[in-house]
Amino acid sequence: MVAKKVTGDTKKKVAPKKKVVVKKVAPKKVISNVAQEIENPKTETVMEKKIKFNKVYVIFGVALLILIVVFYLLWNWNKSKNVEISPTSNSLNLNQNNSTTTSTPVWDTVQNWNTVKVDYVWRLEDGTIFDSSIEEFAKKMKNYDPASGRKYEPLEFQVWAWNMIKWFDTGVVWMKLWEKKTLTIAPADAYWEKTIIQEVPLSNLQDIITQEVEKKNFEDKITQEVPVEMLGEKWKNLKVWEEIDISWVKWTVKSLNWTGVTLEIVNDQNPFYGKKLVVGLEWEYQGNKLTIKKIDDTNVTLEIQNKQNPFYGKKLIVWLEWTLPNWQKVKITEISSESVKVEMNNPHELAGKTLIFDVEIKEIK
Numbered sequence: 001m002v003a004k005k006v007t008g009d010t011k012k013k014v015a016p017k018k019k020v021v022v023k024k025v026a027p028k029k030v031i032s033n034v035a036q037e038i039e040n041p042k043t044e045t046v047m048e049k050k051i052k053f054n055k056v057y058v059i060f061g062v063a064l065l066i067l068i069v070v071f072y073l074l075w076n077w078n079k080s081k082n083v084e085i086s087p088t089s090n091s092l093n094l095n096q097n098n099s100t101t102t103s104t105p106v107w108d109t110v111q112n113w114n115t116v117k118v119d120y121v122w123r124l125e126d127g128t129i130f131d132s133s134i135e136e137f138a139k140k141m142k143n144y145d146p147a148s149g150r151k152y153e154p155l156e157f158q159v160w161a162w163n164m165i166k167w168f169d170t171g172v173v174w175m176k177l178w179e180k181k182t183l184t185i186a187p188a189d190a191y192w193e194k195t196i197i198q199e200v201p202l203s204n205l206q207d208i209i210t211q212e213v214e215k216k217n218f219e220d221k222i223t224q225e226v227p228v229e230m231l232g233e234k235w236k237n238l239k240v241w242e243e244i245d246i247s248w249v250k251w252t253v254k255s256l257n258w259t260g261v262t263l264e265i266v267n268d269q270n271p272f273y274g275k276k277l278v279v280g281l282e283w284e285y286q287g288n289k290l291t292i293k294k295i296d297d298t299n300v301t302l303e304i305q306n307k308q309n310p311f312y313g314k315k316l317i318v319w320l321e322w323t324l325p326n327w328q329k330v331k332i333t334e335i336s337s338e339s340v341k342v343e344m345n346n347p348h349e350l351a352g353k354t355l356i357f358d359v360e361i362k363e364i365k
Contacts, residue, residue, distance in 0.1 A: 117363040121358040122356070192352075279294065
């Protein structure tokens, strides 16, 4: 309804074709333009509804805007709680986990080539504790010596660097930080059974062995490209000419890219290191004589005097027995045209025993 203010003496008659009774209203206020509104009652109703809906939209929009502003203020306030302003400088220190931010990645799951620290209790199936990184358990070992000066602390090693018992590396892969787990390792994967039966190529038990070796193995320097996956995160910080250790061997980085790293090693384990390869060249190691018999573009043929053969100088027959320098007895049990089966006793104190390790991941890097 649209109301118009008029003076008290301006009363008019409206809608001449119809009699309209005009009621008295409060002094100084009357209703005008009534005829127009009575003739168009639907238009007025629609307009009113539009006005009402518009008001709802405005109220909803304002409420949404207020919620957005409140959320933004709360988020910034929450974020500012994690920032500590040093009173003696203008720098900001992130106060998260009370640690200094470094470029070293923080791992929560053990992956291949990670370096990890683990606490462990090494025991046998009968419950005997053989070793432990925790002194509380180490005291139960039969050879525990408090005066030894040993530090009982987590064991650190690189996964797949081949310096652990077989399957120990596999057992910790995918373990999470602080996770505990029991690893069970069978005798065959640890220190073997008490009696070892091996099938040996017949040629390895000959007094003279002829062997063909790739020529590149006798180079003074060996170059090899290694996939970046083998180096883990370590490859990202490598620099050309930097030296790195892989499986106890020092390698020099010659070049690197996103797929692989080219490494070079000084091959001083080469029996002919520093010498020119020629037919007839000899080298002796632990009583065994190596003689170059032939050289071609890719291979070197060697003749090896096999004095490490436990049956050296003897005819091979079943039940022939020999004692090695470490007092380990070797016995032939079967002979074929291509191989020989030998049986030997295993002198290790853990031979034939299943090893059980209770481990806990203490650090991953």
